Amino acid sequence: MSQGIWNRLQMIDRRIIYWVLFIILMIPFIRPLGLPVSITDQTRDLYNGIRSVKEGEVVVINISSGVSAWAECLPSLVASVKVLNQQKAKIIFWTSFVDGQLTYEAIVSKVPSFKERVYGTDYVYLGYYAGAETGVAQLAKDIRSVFTADYKGTPINQLPIMQNVNKAEDVKLVLSSDTGDVCDYYIRQWRVPYGVPVAEIGIAMIYSSYQPHYKAGILFGLSNGSRGGAELEKLVGELGDATTTMDAINSSHLLVIFCIVLANLGYLATRGKK
Amino acid sequence: MAYPTDVVGILGIWSALLLMLMIYSYPLYKENPFFRFAEHLFIGLALAIAVITAIQTTMRMAVTPVLGGDIVYVIPIILGFMMYFIFSSDYRWVSRYPIAILVGSAIGLGMRGVIIPNILTQIINTITFPKSTDFMSMFNFVYIALGTLFAVMYFLLTYEHKGAILYPTRLGRWLIMIGLGAYYGNTVLFRMSMLSGRAQYLLQVLRIIPM
Known part of the structure; x- marks a missing residue:
């Protein structure tokens, strides 16, 4: 009898599990659970690094994460930019993703303090650059050889923010938001040759890859997907999308753990009985 | 971001939702024409955006400087065109030169920054x-x-x-x-x-x- 139950449990249609997962993910958005989020060292260091930027210093935000990664990267970017605006830093956005402009526009729409800042003077979006690591290396040497104008077509020399900025040494720090390995390019082409501090705002999938770089002091900070975003929101003092998302993710993980335990129990119970 | 109030905005978010549900109909139900329509539409749009961005970037970074008298940018344009010989079985060898330059420059650039962060610092950090x-x-x-x-x-x-x-x-x-x-x-x-x-x-x- 028990063998029958285990066999039936192992043969549950995967679509049922997907439906249950989708419904479980939705519940915390309707009724937040408010599960606690502790602050990790790498997120605190990222926050402190951004906090150390002084008024008028230039920060580059490299957007190498598309719309598909908004749930993971956007909350961290929004929280970071809120701090940079508080610090009155000058922010240069650029992207290596074809849909990077949508991410830039989402950041601007989600950070109310941009209304008090002047485009072209306090912040600018230069657009898309090609060439992967070659492009990143060229940006470190001569930004004007890659971008002649911003995304609106305004010549770069007419933008007040770019008056004294043309190479890596003119930049205080780089925040790279990635779904891949673009942060490696900034480590190799900005951090190592020019000593520009670099931090990673990445998806959870690449967190393990960049953890050694953070531990070794190559990256000054590291944000781990939605979890990092929730931590930054807590540090900034404005809870947002990532905090709610963490409840949903935690709930889904409980389901995944339950399924793994159940599957293994089923395997052990039916092993050798077929 | 507030809920849109204009017709275009409302149509936009509902179109996105419908396309999302079409895509999810595959794992939540089974393969069906709605899923295939949404999948093909997505691939087509993504490709179109990529092509437009590539053309704009080529115009901005190479063609415009050449038209402005910066003749040196003719070299990457020629190398770029040489890439397309990969589609010709008789002249495929031509495409190997730009690919060799691309691979060589990428390896060279990458190597200069690999040793310190990926090898030396990691060893030092491991034994410290x-x-x-x-x-x-x-x-x-x-x-x-x-x-x-x-x-x-x-x-x-x-x-x-x-x-x-x-x-x-x-x-x-x-x-x-x-x-x-x-x-x-x-x-x-x-x-x-x-x-x-x-x-x-x-x-x-x-x-x-x-x-």
Whole structure:
């Protein structure tokens, strides 16, 4: 009898599990659970690094994460930019993703303090650059050889923010938001040759890859997907999308753990009985 | 971001929701014409955006400077055109030159920054005694040091894994599996996060939660 139950449990249609997962993910958005989020060292260091930027210093935000990664990267970017605006830093956005402009526009729409800042003077979006690591290396040497104008077509020399900025040494720090390995390019082409501090705002999938770089002091900070975003929101003092998302993710993980335990129990119970 | 009030905005968010549901109809139900329509539409749009961006970038970074008298940019334009010989069986060899330049420059650029962060700093960090002497710092120090040693020993493929290196290599294999498990766990975390974003969007469009 028990063998029958285990066999039936192992043969549950995967679509049922997907439906249950989708419904479980939705519940915390309707009724937040408010599960606690502790602050990790790498997120605190990222926050402190951004906090150390002084008024008028230039920060580059490299957007190498598309719309598909908004749930993971956007909350961290929004929280970071809120701090940079508080610090009155000058922010240069650029992207290596074809849909990077949508991410830039989402950041601007989600950070109310941009209304008090002047485009072209306090912040600018230069657009898309090609060439992967070659492009990143060229940006470190001569930004004007890659971008002649911003995304609106305004010549770069007419933008007040770019008056004294043309190479890596003119930049205080780089925040790279990635779904891949673009942060490696900034480590190799900005951090190592020019000593520009670099931090990673990445998806959870690449967190393990960049953890050694953070531990070794190559990256000054590291944000781990939605979890990092929730931590930054807590540090900034404005809870947002990532905090709610963490409840949903935690709930889904409980389901995944339950399924793994159940599957293994089923395997052990039916092993050798077929 | 507030819920749109104009017709275009409302049409936009409902179109996105319908396309999302069409895509999810595959895992939640089965393959069907709606899924295929949404999939093909997505691929077509993504390709169109990529092509337009590529053309704009080429115009901005190469063609405009050439028209402005900066003749040196003719070289990358010619190299770019040479790439297309890859489609000709008779003249495929022409495409090997720009590919060789591309690969060579990428390796050269990459190499100059690899040694310090990826090799030297990692070795120094692995063998440096931790500043803090609390239990977790010491555990991490020993775990990483021995883990690195045993995992590297696992790849000693010129020696049979028996005798003195039997248990270290076996432990190395276990540590590699734990590491890959952590990678996979983070991958699951990422996928769940993406899915939660879509679940949130569904509730926002249906006005169950604020946008």
